[in-house]
Amino acid sequence: MSATKTLEAVARDRVGKGAARAVRRQGQIPAVIYGGNQAPQAIAVDLIRTRTLIYAGGFKTTLFDITVGGKKTRAIPRDFQLDPVTGVPLHVDFLRVVSGQTVTVDVPVHFLNEENAPGIKQKGGTLNVALHTLSLDVAPDQIPDAVEIDLTGRDIGDVIHVSDVKIPAGTYTGEATDTIANILPPTVLGAEVEAEEAAIAEAQSAEAAEEKAEEAEEAEGDKPADSEA
Template sequence: MSAVKTLEAVARDRVGKGAARAVRRQGHVPAVIYGGGQAPQAIAIDLIRTRTLIYAGGFKTTLFEINAGGKKTRAIPRDFQLDPVSGVPLHVDFLRVVAGQSITVEVPVHFVNDEAAPGIKQNGGTLNVVLHTLALDVAPDAIPEAIEIDLTGRQIGDAIHITDVKLPAGATFTGEPDATVANIVPPTVLGAEVEAEEAAIAEAQSAEAAEEAASEDAAEGEKKED
């Protein structure tokens, strides 16, 4: 379960594009907290802190306690915008969370112990990941940082379904009940075919070069005889 993180903020009394630009010029990111049966609250958060949190990963699965002017609100990021060129955060949307509420979040999947999977280690198979994240309906204070899937003993042809995955207590998967998370596929022969084709091309080019060299030698010999 992810720990609740503190996030300092400043309440904003003005909204709109002009106000947002002014906030950004001051080294902050405009943001809004909505939901929970309350009116939206406009805030500004530190740019460097926000950028660090976003690029550290797991931002959308982290529960924050936002302190804006002494008023503390628990919320989770629902969306954020980045500048398409610089990657600088432009805006963040937070969703209020209240006791007894569950929310849907995308939790990353981590595969472990691939060295103990005979299909991969001994037989050269490849792990084909179908779902890199799992959409879970879970209580805000029970959001896992990631879902780990153990590959120990997995063979080529094995498929890992959502029913094989151990989810946190109280969490439910919101997708198809029989969804495939990953499978182990046989080693591809494409690489060997490409190598053989490249070798054949190289051999043909070498033979062609040899023929050209022989023709040039013959032409030189004829010139000398003349």
């Protein structure tokens, strides 16, 4: 399970685009804490700290103790916006966490022991991943870091469904029959491409030789005839 992290914040007394731009000029990011049957609270968090947390991965499955004016609020990120050009965080939404509630989060899927899967290691198959994350309804303090899937013994043609996997905590929000991944046979596309490229090269070579022969014939025909003695 992910450890709860701390985050310092300051209250914002103004909201809106102009106020948000002023916050960003000060090296902070506008944010809001909502939910828990309480009024939304506008806050600002440090840009560098928040950017580091976002790009470290797992940000939206991490529980935070946010300190504002000496008061701690436990919350989990629900959404964030990034500048489409620079990638700099522009805004973060946090959801208050209250006792007894669950949250829906997308937990990453990690595949283990690929080297022990004969369909991949010995037979050259490919792991085709259909679901890179699983959406779980889970208590905030039980959010797993990942759902791990052991590929040991997996062969070509094997299909891994949600029902085949142990969910560390919470409940999957989809269907048990949903496909997470399967192992495909080795593709012959590479050989086909090589053969096609070789045929094209051969045709181009033959065409070049034909053009060269025609040029030689034309040059021979342009020579002046020998005069009689």
